[in-house]
Amino acid sequence: MEIICPQCNFTRIIPDEKIPARAEIATCPKCKHKFRFRELTEGIATDATVDAETGPDNTSVPKQSSEKEPQPSLTHNKPETKQDNGEEFWDKLAALGQPHQDKQHRTSPSGDASTFAEIDVPWEHLDKYGFFPGLWETIKRAMLQPAAFFRSMPVGNGQIKPLIFYLLIAEFQIVMQLLWDMTGVGANATSEAGLAGISAVMLLVVYPLLLIMMLYLMAALVHACLHLVGVATRGFEGTFRALTYGSAPMVMVLVPMIGPLIGAIWSLIVTFLGYKHIHRSTTGKVLLAMLLPLIPFGLLLILVLTMAQRNGAMTF
Template sequence: MPIELTCSQCGRQLRVPDASAGKMARCPGCQTINQIPASAPSSPGMLSPGLGSLGANPSGLGSFDPKPLEPLPPQAFPTPTTPPAPTAPTWMPSAGAFSPLPPAGHSGPATNPFAEATPLGESKPGSNQPFSFAPSAANPYASPGGGFLPHQVPQQAGVGQGLPWELSMGLGTWFETLKLILFEMNEAFRRMKPTGGHLVPILFFLSCSTIFWTYNLVLQAGMGALQAGGGGDDEFVWEMLSMAFGMGILCLLMPIFCYLGAALLHGCLYLVGGANLGFETTLRVMAYSLGGMCIVAMVPCVGSCVFFVWGIACLANALMEAQRCTTGQGIGAVALMIVVLVGSAFVLVVGALALNSLNAFQN
């Protein structure tokens, strides 16, 4: 009978004649060479479960008739199923976990139910403490001067959207910026950019100072013409030309005066503890304030008085809005600057008088 064997590579059932026993055979499917058994199985049949069938098979192993494997039916493989959709958590906060909202019309400090003070002033969930800069047992590192108003110490001090002149330099934006400085100074310096270069504010101040000196030159020329009464025309012309030359030199020196004034003001502000931003912010404050003061000084009759009072108020409010310092720090810095200027002028005058007296005594 033919000999049946299984390919060792692909598992295919092979059948060869008896004469090929003990030889090599190539699988027609995978071309693998397989060893043919020396002899075929003794007899077909299945292994008998009983011991009585061992007479035909002394080895005790029943013979069987190999058959090709048949594929399993589709029902034998499980059908993949879609995993169930996740369900919403059933956890809910317990009663009293959060503080109730304040009633309508509540005027007390706003509380945060999720904040808790720590030694450094941060917060943790689960607290009901209002935020404050004031020193306390929970925050020993707070400022000893007490709390600041919210509009005075924001998270980012001095950040503004920019004055119209800063956004686009032109005649229209110049008038809009001047209007804000003269009539809405707090809003003007709240909108002023704390940084962005020195050129833009210096140009605004230079334009205002040029208008101021031109106005004074025209005013002096008119008064001189009235006093001349038609005589001494050449002398009057030369006098006006010399005055125009001097005012032109002053216009060119005005930016230097602005830088010196800003340096003095920033130093005074630093001494009172209100210099929250750098020198550039103080320079921009000084340039825009002095520009407005030049225009105010042109008011007939009362211009000099209004110039002084309005200038002090403008500088103090500008520092509070731009440097975000307190009211006392802004006023204190301006007052200290005036004391330094007046004191310096007094020393110079006394020194000049003493020098003249000494010269007169020697002569």
């Protein structure tokens, strides 16, 4: 028998032999709504009453307690089937409210008691999303929903795909910047003759290699600071992922003049949220870790200014 909840339209097929003969009320396992799923004819109810009271030899049978027969529940025990898995997945999607989020329940490597459900990064599953849709969906999530994006990001799938994502964003940034400069609408307008020295080898080989070196140096420095503060709970890969996917707002270079500045500020905020939510830390600790690398540079700057003032005083 197919039983459908009139409240939430939850449906389940239950074999007739597993439904008590006199049961008329069912309880939905999803919304807990009780409803009448069928109406028994009077003859069936009478026969059932006679059979229950007289017994097989028309002898009186002691009446049992007036407990009602158990109502059929849509959550009766039965072996796991493909249909059950489908309904379970349907329930998760209904609760989530977003049909295209591939939610996977996996334990976080930190072993935290409050385990977050992990959602795969679209860029890392191009076989499912496609190249450009996966790239765009990842950029959109990182820019518009950074907290949820990094909080649910799996850690342990490697650094190659995040690195390629970062290189694509960086290459796109430099190409667009050169284009704006060549057309004269960029912050540093340059003639075509000035761009002639930038060869394809420089753009596609040397520049990415320099980017990779600077990226790993920055990631190592930040991770060391996070470790000093005591918040590097998900390893170097967690820090690396926050830094690479945090570069997504740099696509704002599409907007001439002010786009690079907006993208840089936006990227800094997204990266900060990445450190915080990937490592399950607090705002104060992450902010302290990000400011630690500036302390040596600040001291060096103060030293240089002090020496310059002394030299100036000696001149006069």
